Amino acid sequence: MTEPTTSSTLPAATVPSQGSAMVCLTCGAAAPSDPPPLTWSAGTERGRRVWTCETCMRANIRSIEGKLDSAWW
Numbered sequence: 001m002t003e004p005t006t007s008s009t010l011p012a013a014t015v016p017s018q019g020s021a022m023v024c025l026t027c028g029a030a031a032p033s034d035p036p037p038l039t040w041s042a043g044t045e046r047g048r049r050v051w052t053c054e055t056c057m058r059a060n061i062r063s064i065e066g067k068l069d070s071a072w073w
Contacts, residue, residue, distance in 0.1 A: 024053035025070060026060070045070060 022031035022040070031040060031051065039054035041064075050070075057064065063073035 022051050024056055025050040026052060026056040026073075029053045029055070 022034070022036045023029065024031075024040075025043075025045070031037065031053075036042075036051060037054070039057070041052045041057050043050050043052065052060075052064075060073040
């Protein structure tokens with residue numbers, strides 16, 4: 001059995017840099033903790049790290065899985 005992943009063992013690309021705000025790209029909600037909850041999703045759009053909150057993920061999961069541009073959802 002493997003140990004649970006913590007922020008100290010995640011690759012640097014998935015851990016937010018110090019001082020960067022984690023805000024949902026769709027609704028603008030701020031992440032309640034640092035690191036963000038496991039229910040938030042990180043992605044890359046136009047070369048920058050973006051975050052999507054749980055509510056927006058649930059509302060747009062089909063579009064996200066279909067790899068539609070976020071402008072469509």
